[in-house]
Amino acid sequence: MKGKTIVITSGKGGVGKTTTTANIGAGLALRGHKVVVIDTDIGLRNLDVVMGLENRIVYDLVDAIEGRCKLHQAMIRDKQLPELFLIAAAQTRDKNCINPEQLTDLCRRLEEEFDYIIVDCPAGIEQGFRNAIGPAQEAIVVTTPEVSAIRDADRVIGLLEASELYRPKLIINRVRPGMVKRGDMLDKDDIVELLAVDILGMVPADDRLITATNQGIPVIHDKRAPSGMAFSRITARIDGEDIPLMDLEPKTGLMNKVRFLMGIDRSEYTHA
Amino acid sequence: MQEADTIQVLGRGTSVDFTIDDAVPFEIAERSLREYLEVCRGLYSSGTVSVNVGRRILAPDQLSAIKGILDSETGLTVSSYWCAPEILQSALFSRPAAPTLLPHQSQEAVHPPPDTETAYLAACPEGLAVREAAEGRQLSFDFTGSHPQPVTHDVSHAAPDLLPGESKSVEMAETGAGDSGMSAEPRFSEDGLVVEGQTAVIEGLPEPTGHESVHEDSQEYTRETIPADSFEIPGEVLPSHAPYRFVPYVENGVRAFGEDMATGQVVHRETEGDAGAASDDPEELIEGSPREPRRGNAALIIKNTCRSGEVIRYPGDVVVFGDVNPGAVIVADGDIIVLGALRGMAQAGAGDDPKATILALNLESQRLQIGQHAGEAPRDLKRHRHGNRNPGPQIAYLRRGSVFVAPFARRLEQYQGGILYEG
Ligand SMILES: Nc1ncnc2c1ncn2[C@@H]1O[C@H](COP(=O)(O)OP(=O)(O)OP(=O)(O)O)[C@@H](O)[C@H]1O
Numbered sequence: 001m002k003g004k005t006i007v008i009t010s011g012k013g014g015v016g017k018t019t020t021t022a023n024i025g026a027g028l029a030l031r032g033h034k035v036v037v038i039d040t041d042i043g044l045r046n047l048d049v050v051m052g053l054e055n056r057i058v059y060d061l062v063d064a065i066e067g068r069c070k071l072h073q074a075m076i077r078d079k080q081l082p083e084l085f086l087i088a089a090a091q092t093r094d095k096n097c098i099n100p101e102q103l104t105d106l107c108r109r110l111e112e113e114f115d116y117i118i119v120d121c122p123a124g125i126e127q128g129f130r131n132a133i134g135p136a137q138e139a140i141v142v143t144t145p146e147v148s149a150i151r152d153a154d155r156v157i158g159l160l161e162a163s164e165l166y167r168p169k170l171i172i173n174r175v176r177p178g179m180v181k182r183g184d185m186l187d188k189d190d191i192v193e194l195l196a197v198d199i200l201g202m203v204p205a206d207d208r209l210i211t212a213t214n215q216g217i218p219v220i221h222d223k224r225a226p227s228g229m230a231f232s233r234i235t236a237r238i239d240g241e242d243i244p245l246m247d248l249e250p251k252t253g254l255m256n257k258v259r260f261l262m263g264i265d266r267s268e269y270t271h272a
Numbered sequence: 273m274q275e276a277d278t279i280q281v282l283g284r285g286t287s288v289d290f291t292i293d294d295a296v297p298f299e300i301a302e303r304s305l306r307e308y309l310e311v312c313r314g315l316y317s318s319g320t321v322s323v324n325v326g327r328r329i330l331a332p333d334q335l336s337a338i339k340g341i342l343d344s345e346t347g348l349t350v351s352s353y354w355c356a357p358e359i360l361q362s363a364l365f366s367r368p369a370a371p372t373l374l375p376h377q378s379q380e381a382v383h384p385p386p387d388t389e390t391a392y393l394a395a396c397p398e399g400l401a402v403r404e405a406a407e408g409r410q411l412s413f414d415f416t417g418s419h420p421q422p423v424t425h426d427v428s429h430a431a432p433d434l435l436p437g438e439s440k441s442v443e444m445a446e447t448g449a450g451d452s453g454m455s456a457e458p459r460f461s462e463d464g465l466v467v468e469g470q471t472a473v474i475e476g477l478p479e480p481t482g483h484e485s486v487h488e489d490s491q492e493y494t495r496e497t498i499p500a501d502s503f504e505i506p507g508e509v510l511p512s513h514a515p516y517r518f519v520p521y522v523e524n525g526v527r528a529f530g531e532d533m534a535t536g537q538v539v540h541r542e543t544e545g546d547a548g549a550a551s552d553d554p555e556e557l558i559e560g561s562p563r564e565p566r567r568g569n570a571a572l573i574i575k576n577t578c579r580s581g582e583v584i585r586y587p588g589d590v591v592v593f594g595d596v597n598p599g600a601v602i603v604a605d606g607d608i609i610v611l612g613a614l615r616g617m618a619q620a621g622a623g624d625d626p627k628a629t630i631l632a633l634n635l636e637s638q639r640l641q642i643g644q645h646a647g648e649a650p651r652d653l654k655r656h657r658h659g660n661r662n663p664g665p666q667i668a669y670l671r672r673g674s675v676f677v678a679p680f681a682r683r684l685e686q687y688q689g690g691i692l693y694e695g
């Protein structure tokens with residue numbers, strides 16, 4: 001069996017690459033796959049924190065690459081999902097201490113054992129980016145509905161194509177359907193039209209995601225979080241299920257409004 | 273092998289580019305250049321060459337060394353230096369001292385070391401043109417133009433009273449002072465760079481070594497060229513993945529410059545086009561060249577989206593089967609046709625052709641340039657188009673020094689009026 005390596009990238013920082021990696025990783029594991037997620041943001045690691053595995057790191061990616069440990073020693077098993085593993089980034093080194101070939105070697109070895117290898121790419125288009133896209137067979141570009149993020153996504157798509165990663169898939173994160181409706185936020189069609197790529201899904205801006213992140217539990221485990229549901233659907237699409245894309249709709253109806261005002265349900269939207 | 277690749281030569285006729293590998297130590301580059309010229313002795317008569325130094329930062333004495341070798345070994349005159357954009361940018365923005373890339377002796381003749389970009393440009397020999405593309409990622413450093421004309425700057429004052437059709441660039445005054453070409457000495461007058469000596473022709477340039485491998489690699493690019501007057505469209509669509517596509521003037525064929533994603537090195541590649549066939553007949557090349565560059569070149573067909581950060585510079589017509597996104601730049605000596613949405617920067621007739629046009633199925637660029645005249649879309653463009661988001665194919669053309677955009681109506685003579693893009 002041969003696994004697949006997917007890189008999650010964006011160009012612009014803070015758009016939700018790490019969040020997406022953690023949730024897609026967990027989502028695929030929930031669907032019964034063997035998954036390893038790799039944090040390549042050397043020097044600024046945080047995938048471990050988002051997954052709540054910070055305290056378990058003994059060896060990291062650079063240790064594995066430089067041969068200070070066996071590959072399996074650098075793999076940290078997830079708390080909830082026994083088939084999900086993390087390889088953490090080194091915190092005390094920088095992006096230049098590894099190269100794309102080394103990471104590609106490592107991923108080729110992991111592909112023998114795992115179904116999916118999800119690579120969390122650092123922001124920017126420098127060495128860290130080159131490292132992360134080196135081993136990838138597929139790419140997912142994360143953007144937010146802001147012109148700056150979209151411009152960077154466009155640039156990154158060009159660079160991915162230059163590295164023979166054609167037709168990357170797009171995730172639009174932190175969408176506010178209310179704002180889109182009012183015309184205060186770019187809508188999906190404009191973004192997809194400009195970037196000329198296929199869309200994998202949209203994730204609403206969601207307070208529950210922030211809560212989950214702070215607890216170190218990927219939001220996909222939260223059955224009531226709209227963002228969690230969005231990630232479930234995205235994962236299903238990655239896994240080959242044909243789920244139609246629906247527009248995010250602001251929640252309507254009196255009961256929802258009351259719940260929202262009472263603080264029972266802090267999320268503004270139903271999912272897509 | 274390593275050595276053989278150090279020097280690459282491209283182009284024939286009156287303009288030739290030397291590309292010096294930037295990865296090897298300068299001494300090796302210097303020696304390779306000398307050896308290369310040694311082998312080719314007698315093949316050059318005289319003419320102008322451009323030297324591409326890639327990422328190498330060259331001290332003035334190193335530049336003089338290169339110039340010295342070319343001057344003494346051949347009858348060639350160095351007209352311009354090309355370098356990687358980040359090098360030029362650091363020269364422009366962070367190095368207050370006189371730019372290390374300036375090669376000309378005339379440097380002393382100008383102002384003291386500048387400390388701002390403007391001062392820098394002022395201090396550069398006249399004729400320096402800096403083309404700064406989207407977010408400063410691609411720049412060329414060209415000594416053959418007439419005035420400093422950074423695209424990102426206000427150009428309205430750069431070419432004050434240029435009559436349509438009148439070319440101020442590349443003024444190589446022909447004085448007929450023998451044909452050695454060695455005597456060509458740049459002199460700076462108020463009208464720009466004047467080279468005294470003969471406009472020279474280089475004959476019988478040898479095929480550069482290491483060329484084959486370059487051709488093989490070129491498979492990676494979708495730079496296809498078809499003869500301008502042919503209706504046959506190549507059947508095979510090659511995927512393109514040049515992160516930067518930078519096409520300087522070459523007589524035939526297209527060259528893409530950019531950063532190799534994997535290695536971070538600057539790559540120079542030539543796409544095939546009709547270069548091979550055409551180069552068999554030097555006469556033809558020389559004939560069609562400097563005065564009317566766009567006639568002599570095949571159209572460049574780009575069959576994918578031009579994305580942010582990509583720069584296309586082509587001495588001919590450019591056709592894009594796709595969109596040109598914000599942050600992408602197309603500079604063509606001929607017309608630009610975009611079969612999609614044009615949202616990036618486009619300059620048609622860059623070789624100073626006021627008759628050039630820009631046509632797009634969806635013309636959304638905020639800024640357009642034709643010849644030396646730039647225009648900016650009116651702020652209330654939407655209202656001009658009656659709120660119609662996609663008003664159909666539009667054409668941009670030049671009238672009396674202003675850029676106008678009008679619905680495309682098939683016959684060029686009919687165009688009058690339209691929306692004024694103020695310069
Ligand atoms: N859909 C969302 N709703 C609300 N907050 C979100 C959402 N997606 C991400 N965030 C928050 O945005 C912040 C940045 O997210 P994340 O760390 O995943 O981005 P990143 O792209 O990995 O950043 P970097 O470029 O620094 O690596 C985090 O605090 C995260 O909790």
Ligand SMILES: [Mg+2]
Pocket residue numbers: 017018019041046120121122
């Ligand atoms: Mg991150």
